[in-house]
Amino acid sequence: MAGGGQQATPRVRAVPVTREESGAAPARPAAALRVVHEPDHGVDLAAAEQAAGAFLRALGVELGSESLADTPRRMAHAYAELFTPRPFDLTTFPNDEGYDELVLARSIPVRSVCEHHLLPFVGVAHVGYLPGARILGLSKLARIVEHFACRPQVQERLTKQVADWLADQLSPKGVGVVIEAEHTCMTLRGVQAVGASTVTSTLLGTLREDARSRQEFFALTGVNA
Ligand SMILES: [Zn+2]
Secondary structure, X not given: OOOOOOOOOOOEEEEEOOOOOOOOOOOOOOEEEEEEEOOOOOOOHHHHHHHHHHHHHHOOOOOOOOOOOOHHHHHHHHHHHHOOOOOEEEEEEEOOOOOOOOXXXXXXXXXXXXXXXXXXXXXXXEEEEEOOOEEEOOHHHHHHHHHHXXXXXXXXXXXXXXXXXXXXXXXXXXXXXXXXXXXXXXXXOOOOOOOOOEEEEEEEEHHHHOHHHHHHHHHHHOOOO
């Protein structure tokens, strides 16, 4: 397992959001948390630009041409963007119908950066849960993936962070997360294993303990397990 050491759980600011409801108020309102990624240190784009210029020059790249002159600035902005997830509201609703089957979002795009080489890895995530007392706005599963993907990562940790966070926030009966991704540090350099993809999974609760639930989850994700 590619470790990456002990990284502190990313700090997340979760603030209750007041819902402005127009018309008749619902019997039981939706609840939402504003989710904002707070990096340990602020982003200093000027310092990043300077460092990117020094980095490129150290690799023998001349920055004199018109085309390359602005590259350090573009690099700084590109990486800042890759490391900054968009804030979102985690909206949950009471599970009034008592829905107790698997809820699964398949093929959520994943783009992240491996923290060992700082090269991108891209792929898809399949995220599912067995609802408990509350359910989630469906689009939020993709936002949760983005939230944890937009930072230097290892795929194993990303998979577990999405699953653990969903379990914490929603207290579902089970959670399953599968990520399939191609790592450019493996396909463009090193072993140059073009086309190789890496699959990671985290199962919690019923999806981990109950063989039938687990099989159903993997069958629906299309991943052979
Ligand atoms: Zn790597």
